[in-house]
Structures are given as C-alpha cells and as structure tokens.
Amino acid sequence: MKKIHLLLLIVLSIFFVQCASTGNKTEEKAAPQVKNVIVMIGDGMGVSQVYAGLTANKGMLFLEKSQFVGFSKTYSANSYITDSAAGGTAIACGTKTKNGAIGVDPDGNPVKSMLEYAAENGLSTGVVVSCAVTHATPASFVAHQPSRKMEEEIAVDFVNSDLSVFIGGGKKYFDSRSDNENLLDKLSAKGFQIAFNLDDIKKVGSGKLAGLVADEHPALYPERGEFLPESVQAAINLLKNNDKGFCLMVEGSQIDWACHANDKDATISEMLDFDRAIKVAFDYADQDPNTLVIITADHETGGMSLTGGDLSTGEVEANYGTKGHSAVMVPVFAYGAGAAEFAGIYENTDILTKVLKLYGIEK
Numbered sequence: 013m014k015k016i017h018l019l020l021l022i023v024l025s026i027f028f029v030q031c032a033s034t035g036n037k038t039e040e041k042a043a044p045q046v047k048n049v050i051v052m053i054g055d056g057m058g059v060s061q062v063y064a065g066l067t068a069n070k071g072m073l074f075l076e077k078s079q080f081v082g083f084s085k086t087y088s089a090n091s092y093i094t095d096s097a098a099g100g101t102a103i104a105c106g107t108k109t110k111n112g113a114i115g116v117d118p119d120g121n122p123v124k125s126m127l128e129y130a131a132e133n134g135l136s137t138g139v140v141v142s143c144a145v146t147h148a149t150p151a152s153f154v155a156h157q158p159s160r161k162m163e164e165e166i167a168v169d170f171v172n173s174d175l176s177v178f179i180g181g182g183k184k185y186f187d188s189r190s191d192n193e194n195l196l197d198k199l200s201a202k203g204f205q206i207a208f209n210l211d212d213i214k215k216v217g218s219g220k221l222a223g224l225v226a227d228e229h230p231a232l233y234p235e236r237g238e239f240l241p242e243s244v245q246a247a248i249n250l251l252k253n254n255d256k257g258f259c260l261m262v263e264g265s266q267i268d269w270a271c272h273a274n275d276k277d278a279t280i281s282e283m284l285d286f287d288r289a290i291k292v293a294f295d296y297a298d299q300d301p302n303t304l305v306i307i308t309a310d311h312e313t314g315g316m317s318l319t320g321g322d323l324s325t326g327e328v329e330a331n332y333g334t335k336g337h338s339a340v341m342v343p344v345f346a347y348g349a350g351a352a353e354f355a356g357i358y359e360n361t362d363i364l365t366k367v368l369k370l371y372g373i374e375k
Contacts (some may be wrong), residue, residue: 025359046302048302050254050259050306051103053262053310054307055267055309056313057264058343081345081355082357087339088110091111096147096160100151104364105125114151116156127259140180140244154170183230225239247260248260248292252296264285279330307343313336314333314335317333350366
C-alpha cells in the first residue's frame with residue numbers, strides 16, 4: 013500500500029512539474045516583443061521632485077502606474093556630479109563622458125546613440141522637449157560635439173540626422189545663425205514639414221515634422237499650456253505609422269531650471285506637466301502592447317528635500333541643498349513590454365544596453 017502511495021505521489025509530482033513548465037513556456041511566448049520605446053527624461057528629477065508632485069496633486073501621479081522601478085548611478089567620466097550633457101550622453105549612447113560633451117566619448121570620438129541605432133534598423137525616431145532641441149539632453153540623442161555650447165553645430169547635426177520628428181524650441185539656431193545659413197530650407201528639402209506653433213504641429217498627420225515653437229526655449233508652465241503632452245501625442249501619431257516600430261525621446265526640461273532656482277512651486281508645476289506627458293505615453297502603451305515606456309532623469313538638481321506636507325491639502329514644504337546638481341542616484345520607472353529589465357541598481361549607461369537587447373539590436 014505504501015508503494016502505491018509513493019508511486020502515485022511521484023506521478024502527481026511529475027504531472028505538476030510538467031504543467032508548471034508548460035505554463036512558463038506559454039507565458040514566455042505570450043510576452044510581447046518590444047517594437048516601440050519611449051524614453052522620458054525629467055531633467056533634474058529625483059525622488060523628492062516626484063513626491064513633491066504627488067503630494068501637491070493630493071496623492072496621485074500618472075507615473076505611479078509604473079510596473080518596475082530601479083535606480084541609476086549618474087556620475088560622469090570626469091566628475092562625481094554630472095551635467096546634462098554627460099548624463100544625457102550616458103543614457104543615449106551608453107558611454108560615460110566628460111561634463112559638457114555631447115554624444116562623444118571622453119576622447120572626443122563620436123558614439124552612436126539610441127535613436128541612431130533605431131534609425132539604422134528601420135525604425136522611426138523622434139525628440140520632443142520643453143526646451144530648445146539643441147539643448148544638452150536632446151542634443152545627446154542626436155548630435156556629436158565636444159561642447160554643449162555649440163548649438164549652431166548641433167542644429168546642423170539635427171539636419172543631417174535620420175530623425176523623423178523633432179519638436180521644441182531653438183528656432184534661432186536654424187534660421188538666425190552666425191553663418192547666415194537657413195537650415196529650415198535644408199529641412200524642407202529633406203521632406204520635413206516645418207511648424208512654428210502647436211496648432212500647426214497637430215495638423216500634421218503623416219511624414220516628417222520639425223516643430224520649432226520658440227526662438228530659444230518654450231515658456232515656463234503654465235504659460236506654454238499643454239505644449240509638452242500634446243506634442244508627445246502629435247509625435248506618437250506620426251511615429252506609429254511605421255510598422256517596424258519607433259523610438260521617441262521626451263524631456264521635461266524645465267524641472268531642472270525650477271530646481272536651479274530653488275523654486276518649489278515651479279518645480280511642482282513642471283513635475284505635474286511632465287506627469288501629464290507620461291500619461292500620454294502610458295495610454296499609447298495600453299493601446300499597443302509592443303510598447304515600452306521608460307521614465308528617468310539625467311541627474312537630480314537642487315538637492316531637494318521634503319520637510320513637511322499634507323496629502324489631503326496638497327501642501328508641500330521643501331528645502332534645497334544647492335543651486336546646482338547633486339550626485340544622488342535617480343529613479344528609473346518602466347511600464348509595458350520588457351519593463352522588468354529596468355528593476356535594480358545599475359549604471360546610467362546600462363539603459364541603452366537594456367533597450368537594444370529588448371529591440372533585438374546588436375550594439
């Protein structure tokens with residue numbers, strides 16, 4: 013009798029192991045392939061900036077829908093505290109570089125960016141920012157220059173790139189240049205539709221788009237209105253026309269500036285504006301299960317600390333430790349296909365490696 017019971021136990025054990033194994037294989041097969049990646053960078057956004065926005069919004073952010081959270085280490089090749097150029101280059105190109113450098117390694121050699129890898133593999137690519145498109149973070153995804161200050165040269169790199177869409181400020185670097193060259197004519201010759209305001213941006217339903225809404229930077233929120241979330245939607249509407257997929261970089265640029273100014277209210281306004289842009293990306297990921305959304309920062313700005321608050325009233329009390337950047341790790345939030353890859357603690361340079369792996373692109 014004991015032998016029968018033992019035999020029955022063995023048979024049942026094998027059965028359950030096989031069922032579990034089959035179930036795992038089914039789950040693996042069901043996991044959607046990553047075709048679209050939206051990388052969203054809150055410039056200067058650390059944990060305190062996130063929680064300040066959440067508190068001011070009485071306990072809710074769209075960002076909270078994120079499924080996995082990690083942290084990235086932000087130091088640059090030559091400094092414990094990075095700037096946006098080196099921080100952006102690390103995320104975009106997977107390379108630590110010197111502060112101030114754009115899309116190059118510490119020796120000044122160009123390094124390929126996430127958007128360039130994507131374009132080479134037939135994907136559509138885009139940039140949407142609430143600053144000049146030639147500013148440090150967006151430039152890191154497109155340009156290759158020894159200094160972030162070379163914005164006219166960076167504008168030339170935009171014209172020579174394989175971008176499908178770019179939206180932000182910086183018009184003067186294209187049409188009011190020291191060399192008197194009008195790069196808008198060159199963009200038109202490459203098939204770009206040029207738009208100078210949000211209404212015209214939203215009218216473009218197909219093809220390539222250069223949206224340049226300000227000579228330098230778009231206005232602070234709330235003066236610029238819903239420019240950032242609506243521009244993200246406009247870019248997605250264009251990029252999704254490519255059956256192979258797309259890669260889009262979005263920056264909530266002026267969180268950083270508010271923190272440099274140690275302006276709590278502006279920090280919160282910019283954070284909530286960025287959060288509304290995040291909702292647009294999450295909504296698209298819900299529509300297209302082959303989409304991954306990554307939200308992170310190039311660095312934290314201001315050494316912001318929350319010293320008090322009230323979730324029921326939205327009151328936030330905050331102090332700042334510096335007018336500059338700080339060295340702390342920054343959060344990495346992920347949602348959608350492949351999101352689990354972004355849990356843990358890692359170098360900011362690993363973000364590119366993870367994205368390429370999920371795309372199936374060799375570095």
